[in-house]
Amino acid sequence: MNYIDKGKHYVMNTYSRYPIVLVRGKGALVYDETGKEYLDFVAGIAVNNLGHCHPSVVKAVKEQAEKMMHCSNLYWYMPQVELAELLVENSFGDKVFFCNSGAEANEAAIKLARKYSKKKYGDHKYGIITMEQSFHGRTLGSLSATGQTKYHAGFEPLAEGFKYVPFNDFEALKNAVDENTCAVMIEPIQGEGGIYEASPEYLKKVRELCDERGLLLIFDEIQCGMGRTGKLFAYQHYGVIPDIMTLAKGIAGGLPLGAMVATDEVASGFMPGDHASTFGGNPVSCAAGIAVMKELLGGVVDNAREVGDYLKSRLVELKESHSSIIEVRGKGLMVGIQMAMADVSSIINEAMKKGLLVLSAGHGVIRMLPPLTITKDDVDRAVKILDEALNACGV
Numbered sequence: 001m002n003y004i005d006k007g008k009h010y011v012m013n014t015y016s017r018y019p020i021v022l023v024r025g026k027g028a029l030v031y032d033e034t035g036k037e038y039l040d041f042v043a044g045i046a047v048n049n050l051g052h053c054h055p056s057v058v059k060a061v062k063e064q065a066e067k068m069m070h071c072s073n074l075y076w077y078m079p080q081v082e083l084a085e086l087l088v089e090n091s092f093g094d095k096v097f098f099c100n101s102g103a104e105a106n107e108a109a110i111k112l113a114r115k116y117s118k119k120k121y122g123d124h125k126y127g128i129i130t131m132e133q134s135f136h137g138r139t140l141g142s143l144s145a146t147g148q149t150k151y152h153a154g155f156e157p158l159a160e161g162f163k164y165v166p167f168n169d170f171e172a173l174k175n176a177v178d179e180n181t182c183a184v185m186i187e188p189i190q191g192e193g194g195i196y197e198a199s200p201e202y203l204k205k206v207r208e209l210c211d212e213r214g215l216l217l218i219f220d221e222i223q224c225g226m227g228r229t230g231k232l233f234a235y236q237h238y239g240v241i242p243d244i245m246t247l248a249k250g251i252a253g254g255l256p257l258g259a260m261v262a263t264d265e266v267a268s269g270f271m272p273g274d275h276a277s278t279f280g281g282n283p284v285s286c287a288a289g290i291a292v293m294k295e296l297l298g299g300v301v302d303n304a305r306e307v308g309d310y311l312k313s314r315l316v317e318l319k320e321s322h323s324s325i326i327e328v329r330g331k332g333l334m335v336g337i338q339m340a341m342a343d344v345s346s347i348i349n350e351a352m353k354k355g356l357l358v359l360s361a362g363h364g365v366i367r368m369l370p371p372l373t374i375t376k377d378d379v380d381r382a383v384k385i386l387d388e389a390l391n392a393c394g395v
């Protein structure tokens with residue numbers, strides 16, 4: 001049996017997978033079992049932010065694996081403390097909680113928001129308002145926060161206390177706040193929903209509303225954080241500071257790690273025993289995370305901004321010759337191409353055949369999340385392949 005048939009036989013059927021078996025990667029390139037090369041503009045869905053097998057991440061992982069692979073959070077260990085310091089010293093935050101994934105980071109944020117608010121205002125403060133078309137994860141709590149009914153179907157009853165309002169609609173949000181509301185949760189740039197950016201005026205008003213009504217503002221930066229948008233964190237584009245921020249995906253350059261960053265005031269809502277994770281902040285993942293942070297701060301974030309602007313300008317150019325392209329959206333290297341058709345899978349498949357990996361998002365959006373280390377030459381190559389793929393599809 002080949003690996004695809006074997007996979008279908010043994011692995012649970014939760015993903016519709018592309019029919020290639022990837023075996024190794026280097027930088028922005030990845031290779032399948034036949035040796036075919038692909039330019040990787042998916043990067044593990046914004047995980048491989050430094051590309052595949054970045055030497056400083058590989059070195060950090062090897063060294064830490066030889067020292068200590070796991071240590072209970074009943075003890076202190078150095079990589080976790082050092083990564084927390086790097087995250088705090090480079091963000092609004094004062095304290096970090098570590099876990100293993102995005103969904104878990106959002107679970108932690110939901111629990112902290114409730115715990116803090118109940119302590120401060122009373123037991124009635126538990127409601128969380130999130131956005132339509134948002135994506136916050138697949139665990140029952142983070143799924144309940146996700147404002148897309150297609151992901152809810154079949155899993156009800158969901159966790160109580162969540163309401164959804166249209167994104168970028170301040171009046172709708174204001175009207176949805178009631179005496180039970182304790183927090184508002186937003187992706188500053190919606191990823192899975194289709195690369196939609198919050199407007200700066202909207203986020204400023206949301207911050208003011210939260211301050212007036214005693215609500216916590218939670219930014220889910222799991223996809224748009226860690227340099228993706230050309231700043232270390234997306235909130236830095238807006239001058240709007242959240243109370244809690246969640247991170248995962250690119251934080252450890254390919255290893256599983258999630259983090260919730262909060263102010264001291266809000267973090268005081270948790271006491272020992274309130275929340276925990278056996279693997280959370282694992283030494284090897286945190287060692288990788290330290291290497292990632294150093295590379296990001298050492299110039300990679302600037303590269304994401306520069307090359308991201310170039311990518312967007314090349315895609316806007318491409319729009320001239322393809323009427324199927326409606327709009328190019330996004331910041332830095334988090335880019336969405338809104339197509340005229342709702343289903344972009346044939347374009348994605350055609351690009352893959354021609355050696356470029358891209359993915360979809362929302363309705364009719366081709367999403368590009370390349371490593372933040374790519375060059376303008378990589379962009380030229382990707383745009384050329386996309387152009388050919390659109391031609392091959394006749395659009």
Ligand SMILES: *Cc1c(COP(=O)(O)O)cnc(C)c1O
Pocket residue numbers: 100101102103104106135136137138187191192220221222223224248249
């Ligand atoms: C991917 C994603 C999540 C979920 O992360 P997992 O690691 O898959 O649990 C949550 N929020 C956003 C914005 C994401 O992009």
